Amino acid sequence: MQQDRYGNTLSTSSAAAATAYDVGVDHILAATEGAQAAFAEAIAADEGFALAHVGAARAAMYAGDMGAIKPLMARATALADGVSEREKAHIAMFDLLFAGKPVEARAAVEAHVLDHPRDAMVAQVCTNIFGLIGFSGEPGREAALLAYTGALLPHYGDDWWMGSMHALSLTEVGQTGAALEMMEASLARNNANANGSHFKAHALYEEGRTAEGRAYLDDWMDGYAPEAVLHGHLSWHQALWALQDGDWDAMWGHYRRDIAPEASHALPINVLTDGAALLWRAEMAGAAVEAEDWRKLSAYATQYFPNPTQSFADMHAALAHAMAGEGAALAKLTEASKGYAAELVQPVARAWGAVARGDWAGAVQDLTPVMADHARLGGSKAQRDLLELTWLLCLMRSGAKQEARRAAATRRPLFAKAAPVQGFAA
Incomplete structure (x- = not known):
């Protein structure tokens, strides 16, 4: 038997497969290019290694x-009789996830990590703002995410992955100083x-450190593969900072190079949400957006999200x-x-329909009940600034400029003095 780097026993006798x-x-865990090739290598070294097949399925999804x-x-399921109880539960959870049963999968993850907190591939499914807690639609999901990563953190010591996951949880509840320290x-x-x-x-964005954030990402992105799962979304962050400048x-x-549907290598949810958010935030800031760009995004949404099922995607569609x-x-x-x-x-x-018609008062009326808890829609604070702005x-x-300034100061102080909305600073 071999072990993974987190100390979990693996049902393979092949050191090459385990490596x-x-x-x-x-x-x-790092959202870098190469997972498919690595799991394929593990399967080639030991075709009977069940978790290598699960890993390959997860890599295929990304x-x-x-x-x-x-x-x-x-x-993987066919091989499950010959594996440990941990590995059986690992396989069963991913079966639920890939079967489109997020509630059941989340329950399975939360039960699993009580006994196997260092099974990172399973634990990862509920981390991050795009995980099963982040997309639960529940009130207080940001606090729930912090509680989840906070409970796991002591089991991981100085592990680079879990440190970054908990740092995001801190960022989303406003603890950006502690988040940046942990992230560094x-x-x-x-x-x-x-x-x-x-x-x-995200933490630099929340602190309004535009120049520093822009310089950091411009440097870090040099060498990050365009095919990697986060390349399009990180490009969105770069574009937002450029917009604010x-x-x-x-x-x-x-x-044009990294975010538009015809250019991005990201997952469909990121292509749609990043593209729509950037185009509309650019329009709000005073840019002219070509009608063809909106038509392409609308067609993309129809292709990949034809029916309402994923609320964060649906909002952007x-x-x-x-x-x-x-x-x-x-x-x-x-x-x-x-x-x-x-x-x-x-x-x-x-x-959105009211905005497109120029019915600003109507849009305010429709948005009013949403603003109290739009965190339930999913996404980060930075992504939900689409609604705040x-x-x-x-x-x-609609003629309520002073109310707009009070709203910025009380709801999103980041924009109290300089919101990227045309006319706000005048």
Whole structure:
């Protein structure tokens, strides 16, 4: 028997398979390119190594190769009789995840880590703002994520991955100083960790350190593979900072090269949400966005998210449809009944329709019930600034400029003095 680098026993006698498995796991945890090749190497070294097949399925998901998942998991399940109880539970949890059962998968993760807290591949499923807690749609999900990573942290010592995960949890509840300290320590141990650089960018964004953040990411991204899962999203962060600096050439360069549907290698949810958010934030800041860009995003949303199911994606799909003038597609989302926060998607979709018509007062009316707890829609604070800034714009254009300033000061002090919304600083 072999062990992984976290001390978990692996049901393989092949040292080469275990080594390749560790490499694949680290690629998953660091969001770097190479996981598929590493798990393929592990399988080649020991075809009967069940967790290598699970890892390959997870890597296929991140690569957007959804057709590869089912046969890989079928092989892992067929091998489950010869593995440990931990590995059986590991396989069973991923079966739930890939079967589209997030509630059951989350329960399985939370039960599993009580006995096996260092099973990082399982633990990872509930970390991050895009994990099963982050996309639960539950009130207080940010506190729940902090509690989850906080409980795991003592089991990982100075591990670079868990340090970066807990640092993000701290950032999302406003503890950016502690987050940055932990993130720097994590990156010192593994500077290739794209999740670490990503979460450092979030903390710098929350502190309003635009110049520093922009310089940091511009440097770190040099050498990060465009095919890697976070490349498009990190480019979105770069583009946002360029927008806030008024550097339109750089912003559009990032969009055309790395974020637009025809250019990005990211997962569909990131392509849609990053693209729609950037285009609308650029319009709010005074940029002219080509109608064709909105049409392409609307078509992309129709292709990958044709029916309401994923509330964070649905919110952005509704924006793309509204701006592209696709009324039928938008109407489907204003009546959304599926998704973890469908009751919030509906008024947001109506608000986008009102914005597209120039009905600012109507948009304010629709957004009002959403603003109290839009964290339930998912995404980070930086991503949900799409709603905060739209709220300011709609208040201003409906004649409530002082209310807009009070809203910025009380809801999002980051923008109290200088929000990237045309006319806000005048």
